[in-house]
Amino acid sequence: MSRRPYTPKVVAANDLLKGDAVWLTANDSWTRNMCEAELIEDEAIAEDRLIFAIGQGNIVVGAYLVDARPGENGPEPTHFREAFRTRGPSNYPHGKQVES
Amino acid sequence: MYHYNDFDEAFVRERVAQFRGQVERRIDGSLTEDEFKPLRLMNGLYLQLHAYMLRVAIPYGTLNSRQMRQLAMIADRWDKGYGHFTTRQNIQYNWPELKDVPDMLEALADVEMHAIQTSGNTIRNVTADHFAGAAADEIADPRPIAELIRQWSTDHPEFQFLPRKFKIAVTGSPNDRAVTKAHDIGLRMVRNDAGEPGFEVVVGGGLGRTPMIGQVIREFVPQSDLLPYLEAIVNVYNLLGRRDNKYKARIKITVAENGMDTIREKVEAQFERLKSDFGGFDQELLARIEHSFVAPDFRTAGLEKFNSARASNPAFRAWTDTNLSEHRHDEHAIVTVSIKAHGATPGDATSEQMRVLADLAERLGYDEIRISHEQNVILPHVHKSDLPEVYATLRDHGLATANVGLISDIIACPGMDYCALATARSIPIAQEIATRFDELKLEHEIGQLKIKISGCINACGHHHVGHIGILGLDRAGVENYQITLGGDGTETAAIGERAGPGFSAEEIVPAIERLIDAYLAHREGPEEAFLQTYRRLGMAPFKAALYPEKEQSRAA
Known part of the structure; x- marks a missing residue:
């Protein structure tokens, strides 16, 4: 019997005050840079981390699990929607693409 | 223009104060997101992909210069210096904290505006013909009735938790510029044989997942009966509409599942019960509202300046050919200011542009501004002798694009550049199409053509009623664009027909170009617009142009 390998995840959310995309790090803080997020390769741990994130409702809103893959500098998005969230809109130089 | 009375003022101020307390309690942790979310949505505050988004109602699309300047101030002070005008006559700020x-x-509230009921399962901002009060073809100005409906529907205690959102549009003209047949209720002003004013009432239109053209529920409702009749419709929907399935909750599905005859019977019965409750107060209120919408005293000044500018300045002439519409007063014109410069984001105006428009309206436009569902700004009353000055000022601020009604005058929803519901981007596709046809210098040759783009099935970009509709989807993790043809949002409303398999982001602009080439090759002459050619020939020649490989394999 073979099980499909688990697609690695990161926990994403929106910041309560600013509303922008944030990701959960391994030390329980939130980062605005997805490559600093914790890449979770185990399904049970991912569920556990999501429950932790949902409990952070006074810091973030709408936590959810996002598919990711290991990149040179850390986790990278695999879907275009999540890639847009790491950058910002394509019609103006606004959002994360111009913020440090 | 309507001005808030003491009641309106107190109500709006109280809501702001309540929301201020709610935001404080959310930030200090006393309210959870589950508790706060319905409260913020009641006040038009969404959470999107990159930030919060505040959706502000522009009731029936009407603004004065003071309001427009305040919108500009808000954009500068709390946002990134611009605002986005939407297909429902709202303005959205994409970056508030x-x-x-x-x-x-x-x-x-300082300028009699609010964001109440711009979200949630309520009666949303009432929209109207953006040429209201100015158009030559108008029976009567639809805005007083739209204002009456706004007052009736705002905070209506029975209608705060409808099965789903509910949209009403009104037109006072036989030429429907308000897409009334794609609304939950569409109202068309008519007169009966005795010459009395009333409304043809259309119910059950809507785009989205299951697009439908509304059907007439009653051909003539006298003006004096309109509010109880509307209340009867929403009452029946409130009881009958489905709450078990979000995708079957709009009134279009209620009408389709129960049949128009059943709905009509129930509405008429409820109307009989309600009629006497209104007791004429609504008509007194309407009479007061009507005083606020008296037409300006249109001046006469001759047309020499206009005619000589047209003769001597070809760019001005081209702009007057595309961006003016016929005004009820023959020395005036309705100016549609294109917020669709080639390559720009459809519907986005900078704070500087908003101030320029406010100044022009105040100085040369009887202090009136309208926002169209097609995401342009209207100066509804400009004396023709002032048009050369209006044009020169607009040109200095990137607002004189002569493309209204043409291929680059595209409706596009915010799509996945902003919206959390989107499945693909809309804005870059609109930018690329407009830029490409500007390079080809074909726009004026192509003539009247409406392209409408939505970034998901919910159809905020009205793609189903575009002559060419584009729907952005996520196909296995890649943006994919489906084309529909033959849609129409006017009095001859029709839902476009899907042309076939979708195109990638790289393929979509060349596909549109092939469509246009096919139209130019098949049309009977420049006077036959794209939609007419489509109606005469049907899908076949356009399908052949979109999918040439298939044609070749069939021929082989």
Whole structure:
């Protein structure tokens, strides 16, 4: 019997005050840079981390699990929607693409 | 223009104060997101992909210069210096921070504006013909009735938790510029044989997942019966509409599942019960509202300046050919200011552009501004002798694009550049199409053509009623664009037909170009617009142009 390998995840959310995309790090803080997020390769741990994130409702809103893959500098998005969230809109130089 | 009375003023201020307290309690942790979310949505505050988004109502699309300047101030002070005009005559700010939103709402209240019921399962901002009060073809100005409906529907205690959102549009003209047949209720002003004013009432239109053209529920409802009749419709929907399935909750599905005859019977019965409750108060209120919408005293000044500018300046002439519409007063014109410069984001105006428009309206436009569902700004009353000055000022601020009604005058929803519901981007596709046809210098040759783009099935970009509709989807993790043809949002409303398999982001602009080439090759002459050619020939020649490989394999 073979099980499909688990697609690695990161926990994403929106910041309560600013509303922008944030990701959960391994030390329980939130980062605005997805490559600093914790890449979770185990399904049970991912569920556990999501429950932790949902409990952070006074810091973030709408936590959810996002598919990711290991990149040179850390986790990278695999879907275009999540890639847009790491950058910002394509019609103006606004959002994360111009913020440090 | 309508001005808030003491009741309106107190109500809006109280809502701002309540929301200020709610935001404070959310930030200090007393309210959870589950508790706060319905409260913020009641005040038009969404959470999107990159930030919060505040959706502000522009009732029936009408603004004065003071309001427009305040919208500009809000954009500068709490956002990134611009605003996005939407297909429902709202303006959206894409970058507010949570703590600032109560101040933004307070600033709106200062100019008699609000964001109430721009979200949620309520009766949303009432929209109207953007040429209201100015158009030559108008029976009567639809805005007084739209204002009456706004007052009736705002905070209506029975209608705060409908099965789903509910949209009403009104037109006072036989030429429907308000897409009334794609609304939950569409109202068309008519007169009966005795010459009395009333409404043809259309119910059950809507785009989205299951697009439908509304059907007439009653051909003539006298003006004096309109509010009880509307209340009867929403009552029946409130009881009958489905709450078990979000995708079957709009009134279009209620009408389709129960049949128009059943709905009509129930509405008429409820109307009989309700009629006497209104007791004429609504008509007194309407009479007071009507005083606020008296037409300006249109001046006469001759047309020499206009005619000589047209003769001597070809760019001005081209702009007057595309961007003016016939006004009820023959020395005046309705100016549609294109917020669709080639390559720009459809519907986005900078704070500087908003101020320029406010100044022009105040100086040369009887202080009136309208926002169209096609995401342009209208100066509804400009004396023709002032048009050369209006044009020169607009040109200095990137607002003189002569493309209204043409291929680059594209409706596009925010799509996945902003919207959390989107499945693909809309804005870059609109930008690329407009830029490409500007390079080809084909726009005026192609003539009247409406392209409408939505970034998901919910159809905020009205793609189903575009002559060419484009729907952005996520196909296995890649943006994919489906084309529909033959849609129409006017009095001859029709839902476009899907042409076939979708195209990638790289393929979509060349596909549109092939469509246009096919149209130019098949049309009987420049006077036959794209939609007419489509109606004469049907899908076949356009399908052949979109999918040439298939044609070749069939021939082989």
